[in-house]
Amino acid sequence: MRIIIAEDNTLLREGLALLLESEGFEVVAAVDNADGFLDRLDEADAAVLDVRMPPTFTNEGLRAAAEARSRRPGFPVLVLSAYVEDRYAGELLAAGAEGLGYLLKERVGRVAAFVDALNRVAAGGTVMDPEVIAQLMSRRHMDDPVRSLTPREREVLGLMAEGLDNLTIAARLFVTETAVSKHIGNIFAKLGLAATDSGHRRVLAVLAYLRDENPPASISV
Structure with missing residues (x-):
């Protein structure tokens, strides 16, 4: 290359x-x-x-x-x-x-x-970069759905936004891939995002949500 x-x-x-x-x-x-x-x-x-x-x-x-x-x-x-x-x-x-x-x-x-x-x-x-993601998450309003995420879900969200797939996230967190999939399902449900597992498009959906102070109810991925 x-x-x-x-x-x-x-x-x-x-x-x-x-x-x-x-x-x-x-x-x-x-x-x-x-x-x-x-x-x-x-x-x-x-x-x-x-x-x-x-x-x-x-x-x-x-x-x-x-x-x-x-x-x-x-x-x-x-x-x-x-x-x-x-x-x-x-x-x-x-x-x-x-x-x-x-x-x-x-x-x-x-x-x-x-x-x-x-x-x-x-x-x-x-x-x-995970530090950028952390700052974007921390600046959300107190009534924002991001605030409803558990600490583990926020951790998974940050790794998703880095572009990592489920298997890599599971290895990073020393959990099963099934557990990661469950966390991601919860994250998408709480944020009102379509849960389609389609590679980097789900990362774009998460980033769009984190950037937008008033995100739409559903973002198609």
């Missing part, structure tokens, strides 16, 4: 390139700005880029990701951020979340999980 890296920090940029190449990816370009990323876009199958890059160090990475996906619809992008910035995560997801990921930079050190996230994004999945 051919990857473009866009990251202004030289050490992280070069480190990412070495890491990905050691894991079998082909790094076709490692640039330090959004324009350089867009110039090399057609050479890659997916991208890893920072939210903040020159010249303003605000949301250049997000704008570049949006531009890339307008030129190549569905182009897989894994965005990295130094801090939990759920506003930026919301902007990233606004135009559709297939083939998108948003992770804190500290996750890069967990090589297996980082590589797995990149592979899932490249395959069209959605990967959200």
